[in-house]
Amino acid sequence: MRRNPVLGRCLFVIVAAAAAANALRAQTPVKTDADYLRKGYETYRSMLEASPYRQASWQYLGPKNISGRATDIAVADRPSGRRIYAAYATSGVWKTDDNGATWQSIFDQMPTTSIGDVAVSTSNPETLWVGTGEANIFRASMTGVGIFKSIDGGQTFTHMGLSDTQTIGRILVHPTDPDVVYVAASGHEWTDNENRGVFKTADGGKSWNKVFYKSPRTGAWDMVMDPANPEVLYVSMWQRVRRKWSDPRVEPGYTEGGVFKTTDGGRTWAEASAGLPAPEHRGRIGIDIARSNPKVLYAFVDNYEPGRPPQENEVDAYTRPIHEARIKAAEVYRTEDAGATWRKVSDSNEFMTRHSGTYGWVFGQIRVDPTDENTVFTMGLGLNVSKDGGKTFATFANSRTIHSDHHGLWIDPKNTQIIYSANDGGFYQSEDAGAAWRFAVSAGGSQFYNIALDPSSPAWAYGSIQDIGSRRGKVDLSQGRDKIPGVDWEDAPGGEGSHHAVDPKNPNIVYSHGFYGNFTRTDLSVPAPQRGRGGGGAQQPSATPPAPDGPRRSTSIR
Structure with a gap:
C-alpha cells in the first residue's frame, strides 16, 4: 500500500498556507482564529489547483517500521463488516475494512490532521464525526479547526463548525437519533477562550448550542452517556492553561474543575463531585460508565494534593531533580449511585504514584469492561487493569510488549477478548484479551520534530520522532526520482526532539542537539559498542573501550 508522506506534506502545507495567509492579510485584518486559518487553507487549495506543478506527487520515504501517536479509536459495525477508524495526533484518520491487514488514510487533505476524538453513529454507521485538535496538550500538540462530518464512511467530509474550540476531547452521538451530537471542547491550549465547554446539536451539526460552560479557562475533557437513558450525561471539567515555561498545573485560585451531570439532555446541569478531591487539587479527570450497571461510574483523577516526599536522587521525566513532595x-474513584457520591477505591502506593510519571495531564483516560462493572482499565505510561472494582491495579496482560504512553482504548461489547489500543506508538489490536498484539505499522505517520539531509550519495535523511528518538533512512534514487521507495529507518545520533547537522565534507560526522541542552558529536565510522544479548541468549562482551587518545564514536560537547 502506498501512502502520502506526512512529514513532506506538512512542510509543503506550512509553506503554502503561509503564502495563502499573506494573500488574505492584504484583504482582511489579521486574525489568529481557526476560521481565518481554515480559509487560508482553502486559498492554498485554490492556488494548488492553478499551479503548473499540481500533478507533482509526494513520495513516501518512511519510516516503514514506525508509526506515530494515536489518540482515539472508533468502530463502525456495518452490514458489510467491521470498519475500524484510528485517529492520530498529527496524521489524521485512518481506516481498515479487513481487521487491520491494510489501512487507508482518509483525512490527509484537510486543513488540519491533528485529531482529538472520532465517533461513529450507531444508528447510522456510515456517519463519522471527527473532532480536530489533540486534547492531550503536549508541547508538540497541534491545534484543530473544529468538527467535521462524513455521511459516506469517510469518503468525503464537511466542516460543521466549532472552529475556534482548537481542541476536542470527546464526541457522543445519540444512540437512536444521529442528528443529536454532544461535543466536549477543551479549548485553547496556551490561552483563555470562550469556545470551550459542552456543545450540542440537534440538527446534525447545522447549528450548535453551548449547553454547559464555566469560564474561559475551564474546558470539558471527558464525557459519557447513560446507555439506558441518553438524556443523562456526565462531563469532567478541567481548569487549566499551559504556560510557556511549564507543564499545565493546578494554579492558586482554581476551583472550577470536577464532574457535572445533566438528566435532561443538557438543558440543566448539576455538580456531581461529592467525594472527589477538593476543587483546588483537581487536575484532569477521565470518566467512564459501567454499561452493565449504569449507576456505577469511575473517575480517574490527577490529584495535585501533596503526597510523599521525594526519594533520594529522584528525578522527573526530564531528569530534573525533584525537590518538592510528589503529588x-x-x-481512581467510584460511584454506585449515579454520581451522587464518590469514594476513592484505588490504593495509595508507589504503583499509582508512578502510574502517569510526572505528567498525568497527558493521560486521564479510563475504561470499564462493558460486561463487568468491576473490571477497569486505566491509561498512563502503561496499560493497567483492576479486576476488583478499582482497588488494585497491575499491568494488563502482555501490554508491556506494545508501546507505552496510552491515550485510548476500545473494548468490544460483544466479545471483550477483542481490545484496540491507541498509544504513542500507534494503533494495536488484540483478539485474546491482550495475550498477543498486532501493530498497525502501515497506519498513521511518525511525528517528526525536524528533518536534515546529509551530502552523501545516496543521501541519508535524519529526523527526531516523538517518543521514538532519532532515526535515519536512505533516500534511494537508483530507480529514478519518481520511484523512490519507502524504507525502514534505523537508529541515529540524538534523541527525541533533537536537531541534526551533518558535516558537509564528511557525512560520518553528525552533530545532534536536544531540547534539554545535550550536544553531541558522533563519528559513524567508529563501531558502536556491542550491547545486549545475542540470538542464543549468551552474554555478549562489551566492545573494548577506546584508548584515551583513540577514536570515540560519540563525544559530548559542553
Missing part, C-alpha cells in the same frame, strides 16, 4: 497523582 498524590493517579487516583
Whole structure:
C-alpha cells in the first residue's frame, strides 16, 4: 500500500498556507482564529489547483517500521463488516475494512490532521464525526479547526463548525437519533477562550448550542452517556492553561474543575463531585460508565494534593531533580449511585504514584469492561487493569510488549477478548484479551520534530520522532526520482526532539542537539559498542573501550 508522506506534506502545507495567509492579510485584518486559518487553507487549495506543478506527487520515504501517536479509536459495525477508524495526533484518520491487514488514510487533505476524538453513529454507521485538535496538550500538540462530518464512511467530509474550540476531547452521538451530537471542547491550549465547554446539536451539526460552560479557562475533557437513558450525561471539567515555561498545573485560585451531570439532555446541569478531591487539587479527570450497571461510574483523577516526599536522587521525566513532595497523582474513584457520591477505591502506593510519571495531564483516560462493572482499565505510561472494582491495579496482560504512553482504548461489547489500543506508538489490536498484539505499522505517520539531509550519495535523511528518538533512512534514487521507495529507518545520533547537522565534507560526522541542552558529536565510522544479548541468549562482551587518545564514536560537547 502506498501512502502520502506526512512529514513532506506538512512542510509543503506550512509553506503554502503561509503564502495563502499573506494573500488574505492584504484583504482582511489579521486574525489568529481557526476560521481565518481554515480559509487560508482553502486559498492554498485554490492556488494548488492553478499551479503548473499540481500533478507533482509526494513520495513516501518512511519510516516503514514506525508509526506515530494515536489518540482515539472508533468502530463502525456495518452490514458489510467491521470498519475500524484510528485517529492520530498529527496524521489524521485512518481506516481498515479487513481487521487491520491494510489501512487507508482518509483525512490527509484537510486543513488540519491533528485529531482529538472520532465517533461513529450507531444508528447510522456510515456517519463519522471527527473532532480536530489533540486534547492531550503536549508541547508538540497541534491545534484543530473544529468538527467535521462524513455521511459516506469517510469518503468525503464537511466542516460543521466549532472552529475556534482548537481542541476536542470527546464526541457522543445519540444512540437512536444521529442528528443529536454532544461535543466536549477543551479549548485553547496556551490561552483563555470562550469556545470551550459542552456543545450540542440537534440538527446534525447545522447549528450548535453551548449547553454547559464555566469560564474561559475551564474546558470539558471527558464525557459519557447513560446507555439506558441518553438524556443523562456526565462531563469532567478541567481548569487549566499551559504556560510557556511549564507543564499545565493546578494554579492558586482554581476551583472550577470536577464532574457535572445533566438528566435532561443538557438543558440543566448539576455538580456531581461529592467525594472527589477538593476543587483546588483537581487536575484532569477521565470518566467512564459501567454499561452493565449504569449507576456505577469511575473517575480517574490527577490529584495535585501533596503526597510523599521525594526519594533520594529522584528525578522527573526530564531528569530534573525533584525537590518538592510528589503529588498524590493517579487516583481512581467510584460511584454506585449515579454520581451522587464518590469514594476513592484505588490504593495509595508507589504503583499509582508512578502510574502517569510526572505528567498525568497527558493521560486521564479510563475504561470499564462493558460486561463487568468491576473490571477497569486505566491509561498512563502503561496499560493497567483492576479486576476488583478499582482497588488494585497491575499491568494488563502482555501490554508491556506494545508501546507505552496510552491515550485510548476500545473494548468490544460483544466479545471483550477483542481490545484496540491507541498509544504513542500507534494503533494495536488484540483478539485474546491482550495475550498477543498486532501493530498497525502501515497506519498513521511518525511525528517528526525536524528533518536534515546529509551530502552523501545516496543521501541519508535524519529526523527526531516523538517518543521514538532519532532515526535515519536512505533516500534511494537508483530507480529514478519518481520511484523512490519507502524504507525502514534505523537508529541515529540524538534523541527525541533533537536537531541534526551533518558535516558537509564528511557525512560520518553528525552533530545532534536536544531540547534539554545535550550536544553531541558522533563519528559513524567508529563501531558502536556491542550491547545486549545475542540470538542464543549468551552474554555478549562489551566492545573494548577506546584508548584515551583513540577514536570515540560519540563525544559530548559542553
